[in-house]
Amino acid sequence: MAVSPDTLPPKKKREFIGTDERLLRSLLVRSRETCSLNPIPFVLYRNSNSIIRKTKLLTLLLEDLVVDRDVRSFPASAVLCFEELFILLHNVKTLIEDCKSTSKLWLLIQQQTVANKFYELTLELSTLIDIFPVKEMNLCLDVEETVNLIRKQCSKTDATVDERDINLKHDVLHKLDNIKREIVPQQSKLKEIFTRLQLNDSISCTDEIQILEEEVRNQEDEKSKADIVSLIGLVRYAKCVLYGESSPRIVRRRKFSSSADLTIPADFRCPISLDLMRDPVVVSTGQTYDRASITLWIESGHTTCPKTGQTLAHTETIPNLALRNLIVMWCREHRIPFESTEVKENVNGVTTNKTLIEATKMTVSFLLQKAKASQSLEMANRFVSELRALAKTDSNSRACIAEADGLPLLVKFLGSEHPNLQVNAVTTILNLSILEANKIKIMETDGVLNGVIEVLRTGATWEAKGNAxxxxxxxxxxxxxxxxxxxxxxxxxxxxxxxxxxxxxxxRDALVAILNLAGDRETVGKLLEVGVVEMASEVMDGLPEEGVTVLEAVVKKGGMAAITASFNVIRKLAMILRDGTERAQESAAATLVNICRKGGLEIVSELAAIPGIERVIWEVMGMGTGRGRRKAATLLRILRRWAAGLYGSPTAAYAAASASSTTATAVVLPG
Known part of the structure; x- marks a missing residue:
């Protein structure tokens, strides 16, 4: 959470219900909660500890008031002081907790601003103690001495920051400046800085990066955004240089879940990639896709909406912030790290932040050198694992890895006998391929494409094959x-x-690749030769949406060969039309329309022979998606034209087919 002068809520009078005694006891509870907090350990220790000590004195004062006085009512000025103290203590507690939960490096950079806030809160406490009506309340001598002690302590407070914190901030800024000037930081000094900030391992650095990335999204000031992005580059570099070798073993002990291990809500999946959306955007048809997937679709020359088939009125996209917030909340609930697509405005997909660029180059250079020099596959795997994580972060990292000749090294590990090393190598190439410029390098660098294909065919694990x-x-x-x-x-x-x-x-990984390949007529012919229709039919049993979507694409481009091969799938499509999800129903209706239009009498007769098919189509027309309703209406018109004899078959044939629901060849749709 960001720490700024605006962190604390505006002051408003708190309404207490009940006696003044209840007010005092509520205030005592809040005071005890606040003084039980520990000071901020890594920066601003003196400032936070100072106000906590004063809160402890205030707690003693409140305890004396509760114990030594038969409280029934207080002067109005005392009640006002108590109410204001309650708000003040809430603000003190909030500020300390926010400082502990925010980025350590960003708090270090902001130290003077936060120190000023602690000072302002101390001044408020001093003011309230000054106007506290000691004389009117006839307090005992011990209580008066406690009040005077708090006043004395408050008068000694200032907004000065500890010299060690100032020097540490200077060291961090100096490191950032050196990186910007392409000077590699001294490892021992870097270690000293990160130890002071209690960033002692790969996990704490990863958490720090995630907090900084969230901070970027929360900031509106462009200079602050640039400063935070520079800090992200520094932490990434330090994480690899200082703790990179131990990352894989540590990460396995983390309590984060993997999205692959959970059932992702359908609305959170991109209709193109079928993966969890990281940056959902809305296109002109009203459908939502992940930005990376729909951008790739449009840049590939498509002018239609992938889900509805409608022509896009324009190619502009609008961020779906409401859905993104829901996805972020779901990821946090299930402890899934949520990576945004980028952390800064960029040009041609690559960030323009000089410090981040140089820090990333240094990180990549370090990891590649260590991976090349590794004496064992296990050691190489640790550094390739870091490359994989880095390639997932942003376009700048992907560009740096490719430009540093990372692909030839990764090819070497694609054929490794070490299963995890093979997975990490192919996944790194997958992450690199997200950047358009890297696609050319992957296709043209000797051995990369063949290596990926070989992993697809003979990979050591299903994960490796899926990522290929x-x-x-x-x-x-x-x-x-x-x-x-x-x-x-x-x-x-x-x-x-x-x-x-x-x-x-x-x-799913294989099916989306097949779906993309099915956009080319020549490729559809090859797919038909190896039984793509039969495969899609089998897949429909477990993944109906994906299976029927592939079949729709094949039927659309495959001509009569695809129609003929699809004859035996008609009844399964009818079942999906009734029992499938809206998206599956939509694709099933579209596929049946294409099959019936191109297949003629025999195909339509097969469909018409299914009992209750008209009722199923009517249901889709009433409750399906927009495209699904239109396709269902077209399908119903085809059946009625067939019943009217316009497909060369008399009306009686349709009646006879409808009456044959008890025959062995009929498929009765379940109720």
């Missing part, structure tokens, strides 16, 4: 690469095998 499939999906975002990849039999067979036999997460 996701890399293929990312590369197919470029039209020319989609055609090139679609001509490779190894790619087609690898994706098909993964879609048939892989676990749910890996299946």
């Amino acid at each position: 499939a996701a890399t293929i999906f990312s590369l197919t975002g470029v039209h020319a690469y989609r055609k090139k990849l679609g001509r490779k039999t190894r790619v087609i067979k690898g994706l098909m095998e993964l879609a048939k036999n892989g676990p749910i997460g890996s299946k």
Whole structure:
């Protein structure tokens, strides 16, 4: 949480219900809560400890008032002081807790502003003690001495910051300036700084980075944003240089969940990637996608909405902030780290913050050198794991890794016998492929594409195969690469095998890649040759939305070969039309429309023979999505034209087909 002069709530009079004694006891409880806090350990210790000590004296005063006086009522001035003290103590408690939960480095940079806030609160306490009606209340001598002691303590307070904190801030700023001038920080000095701030391991550094990234989003001042982004670069570098070797072992002990281990709410998944959305945006049709996925779709030359098929009126996107906030809350509830897509305004996908750029270059250089020099696969895995995490953070990191010739090193590890090293290497390439400029490097760097395809076919784990499939999906975002990849039999067979036999997460990775490849007619022919329709039919049993979406794309581009192959799937599509989700119903209706239009009499007759099909279509027309309703209406018109004999079959045939619900060939839809 940000710490600023505006952190504390505006003062307002608190209404106490009940006697003055209850007011005093409530104030005593709040005072005890506040004085039980520990001072801020890493910076501003003297300032926070000073006000806590004064709160302890105030607690003694309140205890004396409760114990030594038969309290029934107080003068009005005393009641006012008590009410104001209650608000003051709340503000003291809030400020200390916020300082402890905010970024340590950012608090260090803001130290004078926060010290001033502690001083202001002390002055408020001094004022309230000065106007406290000691004489009117006939207090005993001990209580009067406590009041005088608090006054004396308050009078000695100032807004001075400890010299050690000032020097530490100077050291941090000096390190940032050196990095900006491309001077590598001295490791021993860096260690000293991070030890002082209690950033003692990879986990604490990772937490610090996440807090700083959240702070960037909360800031409105551009200079503050730039300063925080520079700090992020420093922490990333220090994390790798100081603690990088121990990261994989430590991370496994963290209590964070993985989104892959949870059932992600359907509304939080991107309809394109089927993954958790990190930056949801709305397109002109009203549909929401993850920014990276829809940008990739549009830049690939598509002019339609992927979900509805409608032509996009324009290609501008609007952030869906309400949905993003819900996703952030869900991630926090399930302890899933939420990475935003970027942390600063950028040009061509790469940040312009000089300090961050240089810090990232130093981090990448360090990790690549250590990975190359590793004497064991386990040691290499630790550094490649850090590269993987870095490549996931932002476009600047992806650009730096590729420009530092990281791809040839990663290719070396794709064929590793160490399962985790293979996973980390292919996942790093996947993360690098998000940046458009890196797609060219991946396709043109010797051995990279073949290495990814080999992992897809023979990877040591399903995770490695799934991430290889996701890399293929990312590369197919470029039209020319989609055609090139679609001509490779190894790619087609690898994706098909993964879609048939892989676990749910890996299946999804393969299916979205197949869906993208199905946008090319020539590739659809290859997919039909290896049984894509049969595969989609099998997938519909466990992943109906994904399976029917792939089938829709294949039928749309595959011509009569796809129609013929889809004949045996008609009844399964009818079942999905009735029992599937809205999105699955929409794709099923669209697929049936295409099959019926191109397949003619035999196809329509097969559909018409399904008992209750008209009622199912009517239900979709009434309660489906906009596109689903339109496709269902078209499907109903096709059936009625067939019943009217316009497809070459008499009306009686339709009646006979409808009456044959008890025959062996009919499929009765469950009620």
